[in-house]
Amino acid sequence: MKYTEDDLREELKTxxxxxxxxTYLDAETFPKGLNEDVIRAISLKKxxxxxxxxxxxxxxxxxxxxxxxxxxxxxxxxxxxxxISYYSAPKKADPNKSLDDxxxxxxxxxxxxxxxxxxxxxxxxxxVDIVVDSVSVATTFKKTLNEKGIxxxxxxxxIKEHPELVKKYMGSxxxxxxxxxxxxxxxxxxxxxxxxxxxxxTCPMELSTYFRINExxxxxxxRTLVVADEGxxxxxxxxxxxxSRDENQLHAAVxxxxxxxxxxxxxxxxxxWFPGDAKGKGGVYNFVTKRAVxxxxxxxxxxxxxxxxxVTWKYPSCILKGDNSTGEFYSIAVTNNYxxxxxxxxxxxxxxxxxxxxxxxxISAGHSHNSYRxxxxxxxxxxxxxNFSQCDSLLMGDLCGAHTFPYIEVKNKSAQIEHEATTSKIxxxxxxxxxxxxxxxxxxxxxxxxxxxxxxxxxxPMEFAVEAQKLLEISLEGSVG
Amino acid sequence: MSLQNKLxxxxxxxxxxxxVENYKKEAFEAFSQKGxxxxxxxxxKYTSLxxxxxxxxxxxxxxxxxxxxxxxxxxxxxxxxxxxxIFVDGVFNTSLSDTVEEISVKLLSEAIEDASYEDxxxxxxxxxxxxxxxxxxxxxxxxxEGVIIExxxxxxxxxxxELVYLASGETSAMLLQPRNLIIVGENAQVKFIExxxxxxxxxxFNNVVTEVFVGQNAIFDLYKIQNxxxxxxxxxATFVAQERDTVASVYTFSFGGNITRNNLSFYQNGPGCDSxxxxxxxxxxxxxxxxxTLVAHKSPDCQSNETYKGIYGGKSTxxxxxxxxxxxxxxxxxxxxxxxxxxxxxxxxxxxxxxxEIFADDVKCSHGCxxxxxxxxxxxxxxxxxxxxxxxxxxxxxxFCSDAIKEVKIPGLKRKINQLxxxxxxxxxxxxxx
Numbered sequence: 001m002k003y004t005e006d007d008l009r010e011e012l013k014t015x016x017x018x019x020x021x022x023t024y025l026d027a028e029t030f031p032k033g034l035n036e037d038v039i040r041a042i043s044l045k046k047x048x049x050x051x052x053x054x055x056x057x058x059x060x061x062x063x064x065x066x067x068x069x070x071x072x073x074x075x076x077x078x079x080x081x082x083x084i085s086y087y088s089a090p091k092k093a094d095p096n097k098s099l100d101d102x103x104x105x106x107x108x109x110x111x112x113x114x115x116x117x118x119x120x121x122x123x124x125x126x127x128v129d130i131v132v133d134s135v136s137v138a139t140t141f142k143k144t145l146n147e148k149g150i151x152x153x154x155x156x157x158x159i160k161e162h163p164e165l166v167k168k169y170m171g172s173x174x175x176x177x178x179x180x181x182x183x184x185x186x187x188x189x190x191x192x193x194x195x196x197x198x199x200x201x202t203c204p205m206e207l208s209t210y211f212r213i214n215e216x217x218x219x220x221x222x223r224t225l226v227v228a229d230e231g232x233x234x235x236x237x238x239x240x241x242x243x244s245r246d247e248n249q250l251h252a253a254v255x256x257x258x259x260x261x262x263x264x265x266x267x268x269x270x271x272x273w274f275p276g277d278a279k280g281k282g283g284v285y286n287f288v289t290k291r292a293v294x295x296x297x298x299x300x301x302x303x304x305x306x307x308x309x310x311v312t313w314k315y316p317s318c319i320l321k322g323d324n325s326t327g328e329f330y331s332i333a334v335t336n337n338y339x340x341x342x343x344x345x346x347x348x349x350x351x352x353x354x355x356x357x358x359x360x361x362x363i364s365a366g367h368s369h370n371s372y373r374x375x376x377x378x379x380x381x382x383x384x385x386x387n388f389s390q391c392d393s394l395l396m397g398d399l400c401g402a403h404t405f406p407y408i409e410v411k412n413k414s415a416q417i418e419h420e421a422t423t424s425k426i427x428x429x430x431x432x433x434x435x436x437x438x439x440x441x442x443x444x445x446x447x448x449x450x451x452x453x454x455x456x457x458x459x460x461p462m463e464f465a466v467e468a469q470k471l472l473e474i475s476l477e478g479s480v481g
Numbered sequence: 482m483s484l485q486n487k488l489x490x491x492x493x494x495x496x497x498x499x500x501v502e503n504y505k506k507e508a509f510e511a512f513s514q515k516g517x518x519x520x521x522x523x524x525x526k527y528t529s530l531x532x533x534x535x536x537x538x539x540x541x542x543x544x545x546x547x548x549x550x551x552x553x554x555x556x557x558x559x560x561x562x563x564x565x566x567i568f569v570d571g572v573f574n575t576s577l578s579d580t581v582e583e584i585s586v587k588l589l590s591e592a593i594e595d596a597s598y599e600d601x602x603x604x605x606x607x608x609x610x611x612x613x614x615x616x617x618x619x620x621x622x623x624x625x626e627g628v629i630i631e632x633x634x635x636x637x638x639x640x641x642x643e644l645v646y647l648a649s650g651e652t653s654a655m656l657l658q659p660r661n662l663i664i665v666g667e668n669a670q671v672k673f674i675e676x677x678x679x680x681x682x683x684x685x686f687n688n689v690v691t692e693v694f695v696g697q698n699a700i701f702d703l704y705k706i707q708n709x710x711x712x713x714x715x716x717x718a719t720f721v722a723q724e725r726d727t728v729a730s731v732y733t734f735s736f737g738g739n740i741t742r743n744n745l746s747f748y749q750n751g752p753g754c755d756s757x758x759x760x761x762x763x764x765x766x767x768x769x770x771x772x773x774t775l776v777a778h779k780s781p782d783c784q785s786n787e788t789y790k791g792i793y794g795g796k797s798t799x800x801x802x803x804x805x806x807x808x809x810x811x812x813x814x815x816x817x818x819x820x821x822x823x824x825x826x827x828x829x830x831x832x833x834x835x836x837x838e839i840f841a842d843d844v845k846c847s848h849g850c851x852x853x854x855x856x857x858x859x860x861x862x863x864x865x866x867x868x869x870x871x872x873x874x875x876x877x878x879x880x881f882c883s884d885a886i887k888e889v890k891i892p893g894l895k896r897k898i899n900q901l902x903x904x905x906x907x908x909x910x911x912x913x914x915x
């Protein structure tokens with residue numbers, strides 16, 4: 001029987017967010033509200049030293065004086081910061097954090113997510129740190145990493161055990177007052193991952209963090225800090241999901257990467273927060289600040305697949321400070337239904353012979369809006385800077401929008417900058433060609449979208465690429481225009 | 482006293498035309514609220530007007546000094562037979578201007594008193610410019626001269642119309658705010674050449690607004706030549722509203738001036754429109770040129786083509802902001818935009834922001850933006866063959882800009898542009914003979 005557009009529409013209606021289950025974990029949650037006492041309480045709960053408490057309070061005081069940014073091309077109801085619980089932890093999380101102690105329900109949850117913490121991943125050689133709601137619940141493969149001198153642990157642990165590293169680097173890339181949400185995060189972050197790769201060490205496995213917002217009425221504020229010392233290499237993966245809820249949940253994270261001389265960091269994200277239902281109700285507000293500093297000869301590569309969240313506001317950036325440093329940004333952003341995404345990157349060329357590449361693919365369907373916002377800046381002292389940017393948008397249906405806001409600022413004559421952007425839809429001839437060969441319309445679209453996104457998918461680590469491809473298909477199901 | 486305060490004090494409406502009086506009052510109110518734009522304003526992020534607002538401008542239009550045909554000759558396009566309309570210090574100069582019979586030319590000051598123009602004032606005048614920016618509002622509130630040009634249905638105008646605005650004041654800095662309205666009838670064809678020129682040593686600031694209505698099937702061309710003195714600044718706003726199956730082109734050649742800001746907006750109100758926006762900018766010294774373009778695709782089956790080339794030397798700054806908006810109704814659009822720049826000095830700056838906002842799915846929209854240097858091997862090749870470096874560079878730069886010039890439809894004007902480019906690049910090459 002012929003698969004018609006009506007069938008598709010029907011399927012779209014019934015299609016639910018696959019990861020929208022809620023796991024009944026016994027959780028300890030703070031009452032809603034935010035003030036200095038709450039921050040002190042978080043700090044106390046995490047058994048933090050005095051300097052950290054002060055650091056948080058300082059950030060909070062600065063945040064109070066700041067205004068919420070309005071410039072992004074997104075419209076949403078402003079979150080009420082007093083109506084969020086700033087701390088929620090699954091109660092049974094064991095301080096020993098060995099895999100056996102992890103709540104079995106939690107493991108079940110990860111199985112559902114297709115992210116297993118068990119053998120399967122061990123075979124694939126991935127060390128995982130899992131953050132549920134606000135607290136890191138499991139870190140695997142600790143021993144193997146320890147042998148190499150690699151530190152990979154929840155940031156709350158790092159604050160206690162490696163204060164010298166945390167003190168030196170936290171806030172060095174994203175200062176407390178960088179922006180409204182970064183300041184909020186600095187004040188209330190409850191956990192996240194910390195990773196330090198010593199000099200000359202190539203991390204033997206992929207490091208991975210999985211974030212999940214489980215509890216209702218909470219916000220997630222995690223903080224990730226990755227420091228790659230001279231000549232080291234690390235590949236880092238980050239994934240996120242949240243249950244389906246009618247309310248909007250807030251996620252305001254900060255990720256800081258420090259790549260010292262000759263180091264390389266590859267940071268990949270598959271973001272699949274709950275995008276809200278087909279009518280645009282609920283969903284996660286994803287307001288994230290991600291930034292990297294590259295010293296001499298260092299390289300940072302951001303890869304992201306953004307399929308979730310009701311509203312996304314995210315610009316992973318590279319400050320190319322050292323000579324010969326390289327920054328890369330590969331992104332696929334998919335929006336469907338009433339999702340809104342304003343995402344892109346900033347490449348700041350400060351050193352000589354710095355290079356950056358930006359490949360951004362936006363796919364909009366339904367009533368969604370997808371914006372690329374990027375900045376390429378070449379300082380007057382940065383000789384021979386090189387940038388290549390490509391932003392392509394694909395539109396499905398005539399109710400969605402695709403927007404491009406690239407900023408290019410060049411103050412040095414030796415710079416070479418290329419920027420190109422295209423917007424188009426899936427060609428009827430392409431679909432017809434597939435149909436002729438017995439590929440139904442839905443499959444054909446998945447095929448074409450995959451081809452469109454290939455440049456970025458290729459940059460993802462293997463097992464993530466498979467997941468990401470599947471995610472793309474799910475996100476776009478039934479969106480034939 | 483700041484310029485804004487001074488303007489507030491000087492504002493008065495002395496016209497019996499109620500429609501215009503209302504426009505002026507409304508616009509003045511809007512300007513008072515917004516004030517002059519600052520770099521905090523997203524649309525003015527890279528262009529600061531502070532340095533030119535400091536000057537002590539005379540607000541009342543000064544009495545025009547006598548200008549002879551010899552004085553203005555260098556600023557006309559020689560070798561082009563055209564209808565010349567000359568304004569000196571904001572006043573129309575009858576002796577230097579030609580009488581035009583093919584089209585209707587009416588001075589703004591006269592039209593306001595003429596009841597037969599009421600319809601135009603009600604439906605056309607200020608309908609595109611209203612509320613756009615604080616500077617267009619300022620123009621609406623204060624303007625007292627300009628032209629209203631009507632091209633009759635099916636009229637193919639035999640010669641281009643050359644509009645020249647001279648500033649000749651001798652005592653205080655001059656703020657000039659001419660206002661033009663061009664209405665092109667169905668099936669008509671007409672070409673314009675526009676130039677704002679200072680022939681005085683005092684600072685000048687031109688705040689110009691031009692509204693253009695292009696009727697069905699009509700063809701409209703406008704060539705802007707900007708090669709002013711280093712103390713002359715220009716903020717130009719040109720709005721072009723296109724009916725179905727029209728072709729409208731605006732060329733902007735910016736070779737001089739202090740601060741030049743070109744706000745160029747196209748509105749495609751009917752299907753089958755074609756909009757062409759081309760620009761060449763060659764700067765040196767402290768000059769700044771800011772090209773702000775908008776193409777609003779509001780109807781289906783239209784296209785737009787935009788090519789801007791820039792060469793920046795000295796401490797000059799180039800700004801390009803190209804916005805393309807495709808409405809949901811505007812299916813099957815083909816929009817193309819290209820902005821290429823070359824920096825030839827260590828202290829020059831380029832800020833580019835090509836911008837697409839697309840709400841329709843069946844479209845082909847692309848933009849490209851490059852910043853780079855002259856090809857070293859090409860330079861070497863030419864030097865090997867005995868072409869001096871300066872000339873080789875000039876040839877490459879001319880080739881670089883040629884995309885934006887090649888479709889100029891008036892041969893004499895093309896020669897003039899080539900000559901201006903050669904002067905600007907410091908060589909004596911007849912580019913048009915290559």
